[in-house]
Amino acid sequence: MAASQSLLSLLLFSLLSITVSQSIIRMPSDRKTRNADDDLYCASWRLSVETNNAGYWTNLPSRCGRYVEHYTTGDLYFSDSEVVASDSLAFARTVKIAGDGKDAWVFDIDETLLSNLPYYALHGFGSEPFDDASFDEWVDLAEAPALPASLNLYKELKQLGFTIFLLTGRGEYQRNVTGKNLLFAGYGDWERLILRQTSDRGKSATLYKSQRRLELVNEGYRIHGSSGDQWSDLLGFAVAERSFKLPNPMYYIQ
Amino acid sequence: MAASQSLLSLLLFSLLSITVSQSIIRMPSDRKTRNADDDLYCASWRLSVETNNAGYWTNLPSRCGRYVEHYTTGDLYFSDSEVVASDSLAFARTVKIAGDGKDAWVFDIDETLLSNLPYYALHGFGSEPFDDASFDEWVDLAEAPALPASLNLYKELKQLGFTIFLLTGRGEYQRNVTGKNLLFAGYGDWERLILRQTSDRGKSATLYKSQRRLELVNEGYRIHGSSGDQWSDLLGFAVAERSFKLPNPMYYIQ
Numbered sequence: 001m002a003a004s005q006s007l008l009s010l011l012l013f014s015l016l017s018i019t020v021s022q023s024i025i026r027m028p029s030d031r032k033t034r035n036a037d038d039d040l041y042c043a044s045w046r047l048s049v050e051t052n053n054a055g056y057w058t059n060l061p062s063r064c065g066r067y068v069e070h071y072t073t074g075d076l077y078f079s080d081s082e083v084v085a086s087d088s089l090a091f092a093r094t095v096k097i098a099g100d101g102k103d104a105w106v107f108d109i110d111e112t113l114l115s116n117l118p119y120y121a122l123h124g125f126g127s128e129p130f131d132d133a134s135f136d137e138w139v140d141l142a143e144a145p146a147l148p149a150s151l152n153l154y155k156e157l158k159q160l161g162f163t164i165f166l167l168t169g170r171g172e173y174q175r176n177v178t179g180k181n182l183l184f185a186g187y188g189d190w191e192r193l194i195l196r197q198t199s200d201r202g203k204s205a206t207l208y209k210s211q212r213r214l215e216l217v218n219e220g221y222r223i224h225g226s227s228g229d230q231w232s233d234l235l236g237f238a239v240a241e242r243s244f245k246l247p248n249p250m251y252y253i254q
Numbered sequence: 255m256a257a258s259q260s261l262l263s264l265l266l267f268s269l270l271s272i273t274v275s276q277s278i279i280r281m282p283s284d285r286k287t288r289n290a291d292d293d294l295y296c297a298s299w300r301l302s303v304e305t306n307n308a309g310y311w312t313n314l315p316s317r318c319g320r321y322v323e324h325y326t327t328g329d330l331y332f333s334d335s336e337v338v339a340s341d342s343l344a345f346a347r348t349v350k351i352a353g354d355g356k357d358a359w360v361f362d363i364d365e366t367l368l369s370n371l372p373y374y375a376l377h378g379f380g381s382e383p384f385d386d387a388s389f390d391e392w393v394d395l396a397e398a399p400a401l402p403a404s405l406n407l408y409k410e411l412k413q414l415g416f417t418i419f420l421l422t423g424r425g426e427y428q429r430n431v432t433g434k435n436l437l438f439a440g441y442g443d444w445e446r447l448i449l450r451q452t453s454d455r456g457k458s459a460t461l462y463k464s465q466r467r468l469e470l471v472n473e474g475y476r477i478h479g480s481s482g483d484q485w486s487d488l489l490g491f492a493v494a495e496r497s498f499k500l501p502n503p504m505y506y507i508q
Contacts, residue, residue: 040330044336047501048338050301050304051304053337055341076294079294079298080297080302083298083307084302087308091309244307
């Protein structure tokens with residue numbers, strides 16, 4: 001009995017190996033300009049970034065520029081963001097809100113609440129080196145749209161009674177335009193917008209954000225959830241009870 | 255100038271939205287039996303599992319059974335595993351090996367060093383409820399093949415001088431068949447094979463594995479890397495300097 005099951009298993013495993021070549025993920029509209037090997041590799045590279053297996057990275061692999069463009073402008077990015085929001089909300093609904101205003105959720109801003117895709121679309125979707133000056137010009141426009149799934153989540157969390165903190169790597173000098181952009185995109189009623197101070201210069205994002213979360217904890221807030229597109233939004237100390245990683249294959253902030 | 259850039263950005267963003275529908279990820283060989291909406295959702299669901307956004311889950315979403323079958327038996331699973339191994343090795347090469355035998359790497363076994371795909375292929379690729387008795391029969395066969403990328407990584411780590419610990423949720427009663435299976439699959443020269451004892455009954459995998467890692471740390475080992483297909487292999491306390499999450503959309507162990 002065991003021997004025949006074993007034989008069947010091996011046979012099936014061999015058959016599976018033969019069918020392997022049939023299921024390469026491919027974006028049908030784009031066969032002329034990219035190739036399946038790149039798509040396969042870049043899909044795996046993207047997973048390695050999203051799981052933080054890749055660790056610190058500075059540049060997109062050159063073969064993945066077109067893949068990232070198609071991912072971020074395609075259905076999958078939006079679908080991925082929606083599932084993150086749905087996971088977040090499912091957890092949020094299990095939290096017992098005490099009613100003392102201390103049940104908190106921390107959101108990052110860029111590529112979390114707001115999408116800078118209109119900017120990155122003009123700058124190679126992460127394949128060009130980051131340029132502070134032109135990005136600051138874009139920020140000053142205060143016209144970044146909301147990530148739709150995050151806007152819905154934000155509103156749902158407000159309704160559930162969470163106190164919302166916005167914790168961003170943007171600098172204090174960008175407070176006004178950032179607030180303006182958030183309102184433009186449909187956000188409102190946050191408890192506090194926390195930006196980098198001059199005293200935070202030189203700190204990693206992980207350290208800066210951990211220190212700010214610790215201050216919230218010391219003020220008596222219970223940080224149930226944290227949403228960010230960077231691992232540095234989520235790791236470190238004073239971490240949330242549950243952290244939610246939004247997709248971002250365009251850049252990595254340490 | 256700013257206004258014209260803004261207009262251009264908005265225009266481009268609108269164009270991007272229009273092209274969205276062209277880049278649905280789809281597995282071309284399988285259009286008859288699955289639909290693009292399911293593939294899109296299931297790709298996002300898989301990401302949510304791999305990033306641990308989904309948290310604890312027990313069953314595959316019913317619409318994702320076929321997707322998981324195609325993923326695990328297709329190129330992408332193997333490619334994903336290869337990129338994880340490549341990330342792991344890139345990190346391992348940055349570690350300065352002291353030569354005192356205390357530079358350690360911890361591997362999980364199932365779906366990390368060994369693949370139980372031949373078993374899961376006969377049991378719905380995770381879509382059937384887990385059955386201890388039939389899985390134990392499969393384990394007793396000691397015929398699980400190596401995950402090829404992990405076997406290569408294992409050998410490279412040995413060559414670099416890492417001391418290798420195997421830390422598994424399998425029970426002490428499975429020590430002999432597990433050792434036999436590892437040798438059959440090509441593994442050798444591990445320092446210690448650590449299995450669940452009767453005193454570990456009722457502990458979560460996260461707690462059990464953290465406690466065992468802490469014992470290693472207390473013995474003076476420096477745990478540089480840890481490889482596992484479950485977040486419970488990697489989180490908790492006494493965690494490795496870097497953790498590497500192998501893909502597994504078939505089951506979740508807390």
